Amino acid sequence: VETAESASHQNDRRAAAADAQRSLDAAKEVVELLEMECGALPKTQRSSLSTRVRSYRSELSDLGRRLKTVQRTDSHVASAAAADSIREDLFSGRDSGDQADERSRMLANHDRIAASNDRLRHAHAATIDMEERGAAIMGDLSRQRETLMRTRNTLGVARQGLEASRRVLQQMGRRAATNKLVLRGIAAAVILLFLFVMWP
Template structure:
């Protein structure tokens, strides 16, 4: 759900990132006054936290794609700033690790075991937050997969509708062609019937004329017979 500043989940990632960034800076600052194995363990703990911070940034980036365009554009500037911060921290860690390798101390190495236990205990909370963040990442991935599935189903439905419309269009064209052919046949039949009607009228006229002539001849013959006596 969106909050006034954007996404509540995104802001939760921001809080986690800021907290782990502070912890990394504290470890790097502490390593400056340490030596030997204790310094190596401090730097290893900082390196683990950098990996955790990188995981959080990946989750933040996934969450950005679930936000509206207007909110996403505004939060992307902050996201790029976090990436730049993490890149600077990585460079600082590399320099510290390089210095640590060149100034290793055997005495510090002998007493380093107990210090490592303390550092690992101090990073348990960070690992717990990483596990929680991993769960949120899995949830975000599931939401993206669901969105992708819905998009594919919508695309398939649209393709089916287009196929149905194409079939209906072909049926309409076929029906129109059939009607045009039928109309043409009707015109031909109409012309044929009109021609037959004209011929029938002509034949009737000829027949009537013949009958009239025959009647006149019969009357003429009767007239001659009657008046010849």
Template sequence: MDSPGGSELFESYEQDYEAIKLSITERLNASGNQNGEPKKQILRAADREIDEASEILQQMEMELLNLPQTSRTRLQARLRGYKSELERLKQTLKRAQSTSRSTSDRDELLGGLNGGSDLDAASMDQRTRLLNGTDRLAESSRRLQDSHKIALETESIGGGILGDLRGQREQIIHSRNTLLESDSSIDKASRTLKGMARRMATNKLITASIIIVLVGLILFVIYRKIFG
């Protein structure tokens, strides 16, 4: 579940990173007071922790993919700051390694081994945190895969809906064309009926005229016979 500031998992990675960054810084500072094998032991431990810190940052970057855009933009700026810090620590480690001198003195070697036991214990603790972080990364990857699967299913459903809409659009176009054809047929029929009505009216007038003329002729003939 996301916290108000972003992702709880991202913030957990941040805590792990801050802890390991502090350990790296302390080791690099301590290496300045050592020589020979003890110094090399400290620098090797710091190198391992830098690798672990890099993996934590990679896990943080993966977690950003699961966040909404508003939180992602802000947390990406913080992640870039962490990457810059780690790069500076890498450069400091390289300079310390370049100035480190090897020695074959047995006492220094034994001292380095004894001094390295505490460092190895701390490294084991860092490895435990890294394993926990790896488990969280696997969980994030699983969530990302689930999100991808849901996106594919949504895309498939959307494609089906678009296909249905396309079919409905074709039906609507066909219905519209049918209506246009019907309107055209109705217009033709209307014009035909109007023409027939005009012809019928004309025929009625002609018939009435003929009847009137015939009646007039009959009356004229009768009049001539009676008064002629």
């Protein structure tokens, strides 16, 4: 970012725009990963995270449009500067003898160059702003992904606890069934013993 801020040549500005494009591409990949992992969450936790992910995707789309505008502006300004340079070279080769007209053309060229420089500065400032916002989004997305991973780990621990509880309940059920059979056997033995004693 510091290199881009101090850039004064078109190649440096294009490099800054390329860096911004790479940052946007990386942020989009993180958003897509979050969208995939968000689908595995329970509905109670999925709603709020889905809203934030959609907000990130919308902001990334806006940054992408702004970056394309900056790139088009840079291209147009470069073309205009080249055309002005050609016209200036053509006019400088003529010997019209009219110094006033020559001065007017020079002033007009100077004004066009100044306007082009202003547009380039605005485009460069927009590129820097997009880089900073992209970096902020990447940081936020990284924190969201860490939160999501912690949530998944917590759900995994809870799932293991539920499995252990289910096994304990199954064992208790089997023991209860066994105890019931034993009690029935004892009751039957008591009845038979009673009948045997009471039989004349």
